[in-house]
Amino acid sequence: MEPEDVDAVIPQQLEGRITIYSITGCIHCHRLKACLTNMGLPFVNVDVMNNSVLQQQLVEITGRHTVPQIYFNNVHVGGNDDFQNLTQEELDKLIDLVKYTPAPPDSPPIPQLEEAEENVPKEELKHVRDDYADLVLEFKQSGIIGSHWSCLKMYPHTFTGKKLVNWLVEYKNPASRLSEFMRDMILQLFSEHITPDGKYINYKSMVGSAIFEEYCQLATQLQRLDLENLTRKEKLAFFINVYNALVIHGNIKQGPPKNIWQRYKYFNSVSYVIGGEVYTLQDIENGVLRGNRKGIGQIIKPFSKGDPRLQIALEEVEPLIHFALNCGVRSCPPIKTYTAQEIDTQLKISTEAFLDGADGCQIDVSKKEVRLSQIFKWYKIDFGGTDEKVLQWVFEHLGDSPKKKVLKQLLEQGMIKVTHLPYDWSTNALD
Structure with a gap:
């Protein structure tokens, strides 16, 4: 099902609603949204990337752990593959449904700010402390927030990215926070330079991007981190995020490898300095995340007995990492987001999605x-x-x-x- 009708690009007026649950940087999500846009079908996008509540709601209402998931009013179609495999007759029925029928009450909910009811007495109104209130207070106390000039205009109550990064590295659980910042930036960069059909990444166009320049500044902070006190969950999230980001960084800087010899050199040379030690892609995957096991084509283990990086390696291999690492080729699992707090659940979901x-x-x-x-x-x-x-x-x-x-x-x-x-x-x- 490949809609290419020229007239289909004209936006249609819908009485109902098409709802897509997605995450930033997901190629399959991008392809689905691009397809609907080319067909002239407006949709509501619900990004569940950093919202565990929405992620759980998605599982509950769809029975799936993967994205994207698409609804036509209250009819669940499934993921991108399910949508692409619809017959023309099935697709026409769904389009007619949302074109002429308003979304019924049992359609998937759209997140929105909750408003207090008018009949609630004032003394019963309760204010909930904002999740970031303490963080903002720390910003103010540490001197991060101040006034900064931009284009000859001063902006009060602002801070620079450099100040924030330095503060994070020095004071606030630097490894996991820094890797999450890097992950979010690389996903944003990824999503902004993907082709409309979602099949390819324009790495060359990333070079002049302001986001990429800021990302490079973040990457230099890795050398200042202390990794010795990281928990298993923190190590998993940190090194998976860093690995996926490093692959993209390497592709931007020197281009992707094109044959077996280039791949061997690429994965054994492209590296970051983390905590004062050099970590190549092979070191991260096989040395750290696989508990110092030999990789493909390796004769010896990545870390010798006297190697200080051996102290950072996981005590046991974590098989689920194989469905989270993306080496930049088409058969790799898609890049997703990982946090230390929810890493085990996120890895489980990624594995289920890949096997499915x-x-x-x-x-x-x-x-x-x-x-x-x-x-x-x-x-x-x-x-x-x-x-x-x-x-x-x-x-x-x-x-x-x-x-x-x-x-x-x-x-x-x-x-x-x-x-x-x-x-x-x-x-x-x-x-």
């Missing part, structure tokens, strides 16, 4: 065959080491879906053939 997709797991019942991503071949030891243990791991980490029910039936029958899907190493860079 065609790039992660396919099941052929007639052949009693399960086709898995090459990730399960390359890092087989992380998932149990044998085909039987890998399949059991996949079953336990699939969301409640028809695919899980089918896999359960095959597991009960036994004698399952495990093969691996082709891995698309094509870069997502726009030439």
Whole structure:
């Protein structure tokens, strides 16, 4: 279903509502919104990226952990793939529904500021302290907030990004906060330089971006961090965010690798100085996040016994990181957002989403065959080491879906053939 009718780009007037739940930087979200825009269909976008309440509501009303999710009034269509697979007849019915029928009460709720009821007595009105009140107070006490000139005009009660970064690094749980700032900036940069169809990233156009310049300033602060006291959750969120940001940073500065030798050099050379030590992409993935295990093509472990970075490595491998790291090619899991507070839930959701997709797991019942991503071949030891243990791991980490029910039936029958899907190493860079 690829709408390309010229007349379809004229915005339509809708009595009802199309609602999309999405996150910033998600390619699938971008593609869905671009498709609707090209069809002239207005929609309401609900960004759930940094709102755990909205994320939970999304799961409750859709039964899905992934984005995007699209509704036509109260009819849940599903994700981008579900929408693209609609027949023309199905699509026409949905368009007619929102075109002529107002959204009913059981349509998905749109977040908005709650207003106090007029009949509530004044003495019962209660004010809730703003979540950032203490932070603003600290800004004022530390001298961050002041007056600054811009274009010959003074703006009071403002602060510069440099002052904020320096304050964060020196006083406020620097590692996790700094990585989250970097993550948010790179996702914003990512979303602003993606092609309209959501397939490619224009890395070259990022070079002159003001956001990229500010991001580079943030990246230099990594060398001042103290990582030794980070918890497991903080390490996971920090290094996943930094890895995904470093891949994009490397693509912007030197261009994406185009063959196996360039990839080997790229992942063993592109690096940040963090806490006084150099961390390449290989160091982050295999040294830290995989608990110092050999990576693809590596003869020895990343960190030797005397390496100070070994103290930062996770005590045990975390298999779920494989569905959160994005190395900049088409078969990689999409870039998402991770926070120390909710990292375990977020990794679980990312894993379910990847396994639910065609790039992660396919099941052929007639052949009693399960086709898995090459990730399960390359890092087989992380998932149990044998085909039987890998399949059991996949079953336990699939969301409640028809695919899980089918896999359960095959597991009960036994004698399952495990093969691996082709891995698309094509870069997502726009030439």
